[in-house]
Amino acid sequence: MLGRLNHVALAVPDLAAASAHYRDALGARVSEPQPLPEHGVTVAFVDVGNTKIELLEPLGDNSTILPFLQKNPSGGMHHVCYEVDDIAAARDHLKAQGARVLGDGEPRIGAHGKPVLFLHPKDFFGTLVELEQV
């Protein structure tokens, strides 16, 4: 069921500063910032060849990233996103295993225009897991 690692998401308090640091200190290719108001984030992607690092900055007053940054003011590792072929089948399998899907339990359209869902970190040893149908 589990496919490739689509991305690792890192929350940062200042996306412009983080993008510049990844470019300058690590010599990485970083995309332009992309505001996603419906997700409450502005994102930029660091291209590391085999996968992507998603830098996340809060956007708006209700961003789900804000409580994370209040707890981790410098930023930190926020979630991992795995690809699946069939997100409804994956959800049903996971729920049968006792995993909890965040929100209303239904996939929604994610930052890449594809169906995604998030699994409760308590069911994955403290790691927030996103699944994305590809």
Added chain:
Amino acid sequence: MLGRLNHVALAVPDLAAASAHYRDALGARVSEPQPLPEHGVTVAFVDVGNTKIELLEPLGDNSTILPFLQKNPSGGMHHVCYEVDDIAAARDHLKAQGARVLGDGEPRIGAHGKPVLFLHPKDFFGTLVELEQV
């Protein structure tokens, strides 16, 4: 300079339980546990095709994972590891940019038998970054 994402490391309090959960709930291929006493960890790798998820359990009383799990008893995202071609050149470049190398500043031999170093999370927006020469 920045190469592929070699792995994402997730600290877990119980490696056997985490390995079983990744196999059963996510249908993932997980390696057998590998004790690395010189690093204070037992590791298992989840194969996700394009990269690896490294599950880390503390080994011994001086494991660097113990303080992390005291702060995050359920476990959590611990570090990301990027590949570089020349770790000494990468270190020199990063130090010139003001980044701090943990420990004595010299690469040591990591879990894969290759030179690694860790960069201070304060210099990478709260994320602990490992570099591995490949």
